[in-house]
Amino acid sequence: MEHTQEQQLLQAAAAGDLVKLNQLTDEGVDVAYQDPETGMSALMHAADERKKEAVEMLLEAGTPWNLLDKDGYCAGEYAAGCPELVELLLGWGAQAEMVLGAAERASRGQSASTSSAVNSDYLQQRLHYSADGTKLLDADGEAVMMGWEGPLMERHAEVICSHGPDRAGPGRGGDVLNVGFGLGLIDEAIQRHRPRSHTIIEAHPDVYKHALDKGWDKRANLLLGRWQDVLPTLGDRKFDGIFFDTYGEYYGEMSDFHELLPKLLKPGGVYSFFNGLAPDNIFFHTVEGRVAQLELETLGLTTSYERVAIKEAIDEEVWEGVRNKYWKLPFYFLPTCIFNAPQQS
Ligand SMILES: C[S@@+](CC[C@H](N)C(=O)[O-])C[C@H]1O[C@@H](n2cnc3c(N)ncnc32)[C@H](O)[C@@H]1O
Known part of the structure; x- marks a missing residue:
């Protein structure tokens, strides 16, 4: 049976196959794809198999760091036990959240003293x-x-x-x-x-x-x-x-x-x-x-x-x-x- 591009992405991530990952991303594969049965993303597979370069590549390609699988686990949890990978995902997540926070603050365009009560x-x-x-x-x-x-x-x-x-x-x-x-x-x-x-x-x-x-x-x-x-x-x-x-x-x-x-x-x-x-x-x-x-x-x-x-x-x-x-x-x-x-x- 022929595998879809998305399934190939999951396999390449688990194998740490950078050449294949590059090829698939160049072809415009959906890097946020999640296996319909398990909810696992390519990033989770790469983290699970300790494929650091694949993790880096997938993050750079725009795979969200904070997707959850069907059991509620994220890529950072798949990396548990590998401090280097955990640190990589932590740092990436924190930077992404900071950028998001700054954008939200800019769009609010209000200072603390003038904002109406959110609560x-x-x-x-x-x-x-x-x-x-x-x-x-x-x-x-x-x-x-x-x-x-x-x-x-x-x-x-x-x-x-x-x-x-x-x-x-x-x-x-x-x-x-x-x-x-x-x-x-x-x-x-x-x-x-x-x-x-x-x-x-x-x-x-x-x-x-x-x-x-x-x-x-x-x-x-x-x-x-x-x-x-x-x-x-x-x-x-x-x-x-x-x-x-x-x-x-x-x-x-x-x-x-x-x-x-x-x-x-x-x-x-x-x-x-x-x-x-x-x-x-x-x-x-x-x-x-x-x-x-x-x-x-x-x-x-x-x-x-x-x-x-x-x-x-x-x-x-x-x-x-x-x-x-x-x-x-x-x-x-x-x-x-x-x-x-x-x-x-
Ligand atoms: C989780 S409780 C604090 C518990 C406290 N640390 C203690 O030891 O019992 C939160 C409190 O913050 C108050 N609060 C909510 N928004 C506030 C605000 N903008 N300024 C001051 N107090 C606020 C709430 O009414 C509530 O009494």
């Missing part, structure tokens, strides 16, 4: 705190924040409170900013580090009221509003530590926030964010983490990720009453981003 639907909904205080749910039963994240928030607080130029002495936690109150887990943890000042920005009126009911206006500088609107009112205030964890916003909003960091952080200050980037696929998650790392690097921040095991979220009971299980991975990559601006003399 305005969320901000107008009634929210609900579970009786045991372990869940904050939106009107559709989607979890805005859950108690299983407590240990992660403890570690994030430790990171943003234990670095920075002003951490010695009674206010050893320095000047700290948290964006997004939720269950107040990170704010409780920040308080244990005795910050010199503690600012909280919260946009949702129900969450703000909850925080007021818990007396947070006496423990911290609690500000109602979206960070996009509140930050410009803070003038030249600078912080030793900043944490960012909002809800209903996209990476574009986080990217807008990142652009403000050189103005908001003291030299040597630390930033961290809830790393829920593309959490449904480990390879996409890693690519998005790399994108954030590269983006922060251009702003003068050095990012490292700490792998933290997650036991709590694996327990199905934790998700009772929650519409969508938003975390399935058994680990979490916790970011520490240090601002390298030169120290002022």
Whole structure:
């Protein structure tokens, strides 16, 4: 039986046959073709068989790095076990995502301060705190924040409170900013580090009221509003530590926030964010983490990720009453981003 051009492409990719791949691409074969039964693309075949040059060629020829097979695996996962190939695909994916992100930002053509709220639907909904205080749910039963994240928030607080130029002495936690109150887990943890000042920005009126009911206006500088609107009112205030964890916003909003960091952080200050980037696929998650790392690097921040095991979220009971299980991975990559601006003399 004669093989179609597309089937020949898959075979040539698996064999690492560059001559045949060149010939087929010159003839205009569809490089994004996926086997109808398995969903495997030529790039997946080449990655699976560790054919590095074929992987490079196929990427250059325009094969999408992020196709999924029938079982939900991408080429990066087929490359698992071969660090060189994984790194190649990671780097390619991150660059592609950065180009896409830049194009999206350009097409929006708006600055953070003038953009209308992408999460305005969320901000107008009634929210609900579970009786045991372990869940904050939106009107559709989607979890805005859950108690299983407590240990992660403890570690994030430790990171943003234990670095920075002003951490010695009674206010050893320095000047700290948290964006997004939720269950107040990170704010409780920040308080244990005795910050010199503690600012909280919260946009949702129900969450703000909850925080007021818990007396947070006496423990911290609690500000109602979206960070996009509140930050410009803070003038030249600078912080030793900043944490960012909002809800209903996209990476574009986080990217807008990142652009403000050189103005908001003291030299040597630390930033961290809830790393829920593309959490449904480990390879996409890693690519998005790399994108954030590269983006922060251009702003003068050095990012490292700490792998933290997650036991709590694996327990199905934790998700009772929650519409969508938003975390399935058994680990979490916790970011520490240090601002390298030169120290002022
Ligand atoms: C995931 S929760 C934060 C959880 C928090 N880290 C904790 O430890 O409990 C996200 C919070 O961000 C708030 N939020 C959403 N958009 C915001 C915005 N643009 N500015 C400030 N807060 C926002 C939400 O109302 C919600 O309370």
